[in-house]
Amino acid sequence: MERDCCLRVFACEQNLLSRPDGSASFLQGDTSVLAGIYGPAEVKVSKEIFDKATLEVILKPKIGLPAVQEKNQEQIIRNTCEAVVLTTLHPRTSITIVLQVVSDAGSLLACCLNAACMGLLDAGLPMKSLFCGVTCALDFEGGITLDPTDKQEKESRALLTFAIDSVEKKVLTITSKGSYSIEELQQCIATSQKAAEKLFQFYRDSVSRKYSKS
Amino acid sequence: MRQREVYRAGAGSGCTSVLLLLSKVLRGDGRGQQAEADVLVVAISSPLAFSLVFVSTTLAFPVLAWQQRVLVLQMALRAEQRVGQPVLPGDVLLTPLKDREQEDEQDGARLALRVPSPTRLRVTCGPGLRRQGGSLLVTRSGILRHRAPSLYWVDSQQKRYVPVKGDHVIGIVTAKSGDVFKVDVGGSEQASLSYLAFEGATKRNRPNVQVGDLVYGQFVVANKDMEPELVCIDSCGRAVGMGVFGHEGLLFKVSLGLVRKLLVPQGEIIQELGKIYPFEIVIGMNGRIWVKAKTTQRTLIVANILEACEHMTAEQRKQAFAKFSDNMM
Numbered sequence: 001m002e003r004d005c006c007l008r009v010f011a012c013e014q015n016l017l018s019r020p021d022g023s024a025s026f027l028q029g030d031t032s033v034l035a036g037i038y039g040p041a042e043v044k045v046s047k048e049i050f051d052k053a054t055l056e057v058i059l060k061p062k063i064g065l066p067a068v069q070e071k072n073q074e075q076i077i078r079n080t081c082e083a084v085v086l087t088t089l090h091p092r093t094s095i096t097i098v099l100q101v102v103s104d105a106g107s108l109l110a111c112c113l114n115a116a117c118m119g120l121l122d123a124g125l126p127m128k129s130l131f132c133g134v135t136c137a138l139d140f141e142g143g144i145t146l147d148p149t150d151k152q153e154k155e156s157r158a159l160l161t162f163a164i165d166s167v168e169k170k171v172l173t174i175t176s177k178g179s180y181s182i183e184e185l186q187q188c189i190a191t192s193q194k195a196a197e198k199l200f201q202f203y204r205d206s207v208s209r210k211y212s213k214s
Numbered sequence: 215m216r217q218r219e220v221y222r223a224g225a226g227s228g229c230t231s232v233l234l235l236l237s238k239v240l241r242g243d244g245r246g247q248q249a250e251a252d253v254l255v256v257a258i259s260s261p262l263a264f265s266l267v268f269v270s271t272t273l274a275f276p277v278l279a280w281q282q283r284v285l286v287l288q289m290a291l292r293a294e295q296r297v298g299q300p301v302l303p304g305d306v307l308l309t310p311l312k313d314r315e316q317e318d319e320q321d322g323a324r325l326a327l328r329v330p331s332p333t334r335l336r337v338t339c340g341p342g343l344r345r346q347g348g349s350l351l352v353t354r355s356g357i358l359r360h361r362a363p364s365l366y367w368v369d370s371q372q373k374r375y376v377p378v379k380g381d382h383v384i385g386i387v388t389a390k391s392g393d394v395f396k397v398d399v400g401g402s403e404q405a406s407l408s409y410l411a412f413e414g415a416t417k418r419n420r421p422n423v424q425v426g427d428l429v430y431g432q433f434v435v436a437n438k439d440m441e442p443e444l445v446c447i448d449s450c451g452r453a454v455g456m457g458v459f460g461h462e463g464l465l466f467k468v469s470l471g472l473v474r475k476l477l478v479p480q481g482e483i484i485q486e487l488g489k490i491y492p493f494e495i496v497i498g499m500n501g502r503i504w505v506k507a508k509t510t511q512r513t514l515i516v517a518n519i520l521e522a523c524e525h526m527t528a529e530q531r532k533q534a535f536a537k538f539s540d541n542m543m
Contacts (some may be wrong), residue, residue, distance in 0.1 A: 004394075015371070019372040020373075021372070021373045022372075022373070038374075039374065039402075040374065040376065040401075040402045041374070041402055042402055042403065043402070086353060089438065090376070090402065090438060091438055091439060092401075092402070092403070092439075093402035094402075110266070121302070121303070121355045123372070123373075123374065124342075124354050124355070124356070124370045124371070124372035125354075126344075126353040126354055127303035127304070127353055127354075128303065128304065128351070128353070129303060129304030130302060130303055130304050165304070166302075166304045167304045167306075181294075198262075203302065204302055205298075207300050207302055207355050208300045209259075210371075211300045211356060211357050211371075213525055
């Protein structure tokens with residue numbers, strides 16, 4: 001269980017687009033996602049919610065039109081963001097998160113979650129805490145690989161993606177594919193919580209860098 | 215909640231869960247001794263988990279406690295210690311303590327019947343901070359700022375404007391409907407501007423405002439639940455610079471951070487720029503700036519310089535301005 005938590009190299013750039021209110025690009029190994037955040041902006045009357053902001057996530061695949069899988073991931077990201085963003089502070093507005101997949105080399109959903117969080121940070125929207133996405137792959141011997149590549153994902157028995165918040169390090173979202181035991185799930189959670197610490201430290205460093213200039 | 219954690223510890227994953235629980239307890243109150251006591255309470259409350267907790271605590275506690283203590287120190291600092299440092303959403307700041315000695319000195323003269331004053335200071339939360347129990351929760355990333363005696367806020371770089379009561383903004387008139395104008399101020403909703411809210415306007419004497427005009431006004435109503443409302447007069451009914459403006463010139467958008475930088479009370483940027491050649495400028499808190507100089511070329515130069523100022527230090531700016539004024543001569 002005391003396995004090294006080794007994530008791939010990750011990098012981030014904030015405020016790189018001029019039109020959106022907040023933007024970020026997040027790289028995890030060869031996986032890269034670009035996020036643009038608009039909000040709090042005007043909302044369509046049909047989508048207006050009287051006591052909170054309407055949160056919308058649009059995930060654009062690298063090639064072709066969004067299909068069922070993309071819609072499912074949009075929903076997962078939306079629900080995660082909804083748990084963290086203080087939408088009640090901006091009622092009757094819309095917050096739109098547009099995620100463009102630049103390249104997919106495994107752990108795409110985790111990368112999308114990270115890009116969305118960095119984008120929200122850049123847009124300055126009120127949040128209870130930060131969150132990050134971590135993907136774990138379980139192989140047939142029961143070993144855990146963090147932040148798997150495309151190849152590792154294909155060879156794995158089960159694939160679990162967690163969203164973890166920064167305050168209590170609790171799990172916000174779990175989505176999984178394949179079969180695993182309860183013990184394995186617990187182990188995966190513990191490992192990703194450790195990996196999350198690293199990501200949050202990275203978030204902190206990149207924000208410090210952003211504000212060191214002013 | 216604690217009960218459930220213990221159940222999980224008993225159920226099998228053992229060490230990890232207990233460590234997690236421990237770390238949580240530690241982080242919760244930030245004192246090692248207290249945490250130890252808490253763990254004991256938990257252990258007693260569930261005999262099943264007792265042995266597990268005991269073993270893992272004795273083994274892992276010293277190392278873990280040290281790590282956690284470092285973490286606690288980093289996380290839950292008092293607000294005054296974090297001033298000037300970057301903060302992130304989810305950071306918890308403890309309410310600042312009162313300066314006891316200063317207090318005592320002040321009260322020294324009339325000591326007799328003094329009610330013991332609370333040690334915690336009453337704090338005013340500015341943008342980016344919320345009250346959470348006895349502490350402050352950061353909701354926005356940026357630099358923590360403080361102004362005496364007790365105002366704290368987070369200074370962040372944003373692009374989207376959210377109306378605030380009392381702010382002066384530049385709006386674009388988008389529609390005339392009945393007795394109000396609709397004005398786009400860059401927020402989530404269009405602001406309304408009554409035709410009576412201009413200097414010298416009466417029911418018979420309507421102001422000459424066309425769709426597409428620029429107005430400089432002030433928010434009298436800006437509330438998250440209500441439509442924002444602009445006026446172009448102060449409480450005495452005078453325009454004091456507000457109203458329709460800018461039939462020539464250039465309107466451009468910058469970040470809200472830059473606007474705040476330009477409008478700092480002792481701001482030097484505009485004054486330094488004004489020494490090079492004269493120009494007219496209107497700055498709205500909503501990130502819009504309107505500039506007009508003698509020629510189009512000069513107008514564009516001013517706009518470009520202002521945009522470039524965002525990421526320059528005072529030193530760099532002075533150099534750039536010196537170089538520029540040499541070129542102009």
